[in-house]
Amino acid sequence: MLQFHNTLTGKKEEFKPIKPGLVGMYHCGPTVYNYPHIGNLRPYVFADILRRGCELAGLKVTQVINITDFGHLTDDADAGEDKMTSALKREGKALTLEAMRELADKYTKYYVENIQQMNIRLPDVMPLASEHIKEDVELIKVLDEKGFIYQTSDGLYFDTSKDPDYGKLSPKMVTAQEAESSKSRIGANPEKKNQRDFAVWKFNNAIGFQSKWGQGFPGWHIECSAMSMRYLGETFDIHTGGIDHIPVHHNNEIAQAESATGKPLAHYWLHVAHVIINSEKMSKSLGNFLTLQNLIDQGIEPLTYRYWLLGAHYSTQMNLTIDSLKAAQTGYKKLLKFFSEITEGNEATKLDENFLNKFKEYIFDDLDTPKAIALLWDMTRDNNIDNATKKAMALEFDKVLGLGLGSIVKTELSEIPQNILNLVSQREIARKNKDWKTSDKIRDEISKLGYQLTDTEQGPVVLK
Numbered sequence: 001m002l003q004f005h006n007t008l009t010g011k012k013e014e015f016k017p018i019k020p021g022l023v024g025m026y027h028c029g030p031t032v033y034n035y036p037h038i039g040n041l042r043p044y045v046f047a048d049i050l051r052r053g054c055e056l057a058g059l060k061v062t063q064v065i066n067i068t069d070f071g072h073l074t075d076d077a078d079a080g081e082d083k084m085t086s087a088l089k090r091e092g093k094a095l096t097l098e099a100m101r102e103l104a105d106k107y108t109k110y111y112v113e114n115i116q117q118m119n120i121r122l123p124d125v126m127p128l129a130s131e132h133i134k135e136d137v138e139l140i141k142v143l144d145e146k147g148f149i150y151q152t153s154d155g156l157y158f159d160t161s162k163d164p165d166y167g168k169l170s171p172k173m174v175t176a177q178e179a180e181s182s183k184s185r186i187g188a189n190p191e192k193k194n195q196r197d198f199a200v201w202k203f204n205n206a207i208g209f210q211s212k213w214g215q216g217f218p219g220w221h222i223e224c225s226a227m228s229m230r231y232l233g234e235t236f237d238i239h240t241g242g243i244d245h246i247p248v249h250h251n252n253e254i255a256q257a258e259s260a261t262g263k264p265l266a267h268y269w270l271h272v273a274h275v276i277i278n279s280e281k282m283s284k285s286l287g288n289f290l291t292l293q294n295l296i297d298q299g300i301e302p303l304t305y306r307y308w309l310l311g312a313h314y315s316t317q318m319n320l321t322i323d324s325l326k327a328a329q330t331g332y333k334k335l336l337k338f339f340s341e342i343t344e345g346n347e348a349t350k351l352d353e354n355f356l357n358k359f360k361e362y363i364f365d366d367l368d369t370p371k372a373i374a375l376l377w378d379m380t381r382d383n384n385i386d387n388a389t390k391k392a393m394a395l396e397f398d399k400v401l402g403l404g405l406g407s408i409v410k411t412e413l414s415e416i417p418q419n420i421l422n423l424v425s426q427r428e429i430a431r432k433n434k435d436w437k438t439s440d441k442i443r444d445e446i447s448k449l450g451y452q453l454t455d456t457e458q459g460p461v462v463l464k
């Protein structure tokens with residue numbers, strides 16, 4: 001039985017898909033105004049594990065991760081400037097939609113590269129917010145007709161007092177926020193009827209899209225409501241994001257979508273805890289972030305970071321230190337080495353039912369990756385199962401963990417050095433992503449270092 005902790009009910013619940021055998025999931029995507037930091041990658045490693053976990057349960061997944069290429073303000077609510085507009089200014093670019101497109105494409109490319117390096121499978125759909133203005137406008141019109149919208153001098157706002165269920169994802173957080181904002185009116189927008197009301201369309205004379213209300217941008221929240229419903233239907237199975245999305249972004253997505261359709265937007269809401277550094281959330285605004293390239297420069301591989309993340313449950317906050325990543329790398333390499341040294345066995349090797357059932361039990365229990373990884377280690381030490389079975393099991397576990405455990409087959413001729421094994425792993429990821437150019441480049445590099453790589457049905461074989 002597949003179970004998830006549902007933020008909406010505050011409980012761990014059995015997962016029941018809307019349509020038997022199928023699951024639709026939407027993950028709030030990155031705002032592409034800068035390089036992603038490694039904290040930003042955690043929600044997508046989680047989304048990938050969620051997808052693979054559902055597949056292990058025999059479900060066919062439709063996965064959507066959007067790209068927020070405008071509309072996300074520097075403050076999650078309505079204050080501040082559009083992050084993309086301020087990025088254009090930061091980079092000395094013209095304030096035009098074309099320049100914004102270029103900027104978005106540049107950082108989307110980095111994001112996609114990063115998720116590929118982390119062995120995160122690309123989703124089925126990656127919609128751009130800028131290509132769904134029509135859907136946003138349609139949704140705003142419906143809300144307007146139903147009396148949920150009012151206009152101020154800077155935009156169109158959703159009137160939360162008209163929605164009796166407003167804030168249902170986190171009623172306590174919403175009450176606390178209100179108490180806070182009534183204490184301090186600094187920065188409050190006097191034109192809003194209620195400070196928790198939020199913009200569905202913001203006017204902007206300098207740059208923006210045309211609408212019957214005036215030039216501007218849809219709000220970040222309406223973009224996600226509109227894109228998720230466009231690809232998954234008015235009610236879908238699972239919606240996820242970082243925990244920072246709970247109080248504002250997700251409550252607002254729910255309010256708009258459900259007020260318009262009269263139906264629940266998603267049945268299960270799952271949230272990922274943060275990566276912190278020196279007791280503070282890693283974030284671009286605090287300037288305390290590391291990128292994946294920063295890790296690589298320090299000798300820490302992207303898949304080590306994936307392994308490190310999987311060592312904690314997704315709902316646990318993780319404190320990042322370079323030392324903890326180095327320790328994770330030692331463990332991860334040991335695992336790679338263990339499985340790469342197993343030469344016996346082939347695809348037909350039997351699986352061990354006990355280990356497989358335990359693995360499923362852990363993954364189906366709200367994606368308990370720390371227990372799944374501990375089980376993998378237990379298996380390496382278990383004398384009751386032979387090496388060929390261990391290797392076959394590692395490949396099976398890896399369909400969910402995605403650690404590249406099966407990508408290396410060592411030859412009997414000599415010990416293959418770790419740097420070559422790393423290159424082979426990287427090439428396998430490139431091949432999985434059908435990135436043939438990178439794959440050929442890595443093969444040439446391996447060849448220059450004196451090793452010959454052959455692809456076989458069991459995986460790549462390396463010869464000195």
Ligand code: AMP
Nearest residue numbers: 030031039040042043241242274275282
């Ligand atoms: P953004 O690109 O700012 O829209 O953020 C993309 C994702 O990263 C969102 O789901 C955020 O919740 C998440 N996020 C931001 N900072 C962190 C962090 N330090 N740790 C984990 N997730 C984060």
Ligand code: ZN
Nearest residue numbers: 028029224249
């Ligand atoms: Zn969203």
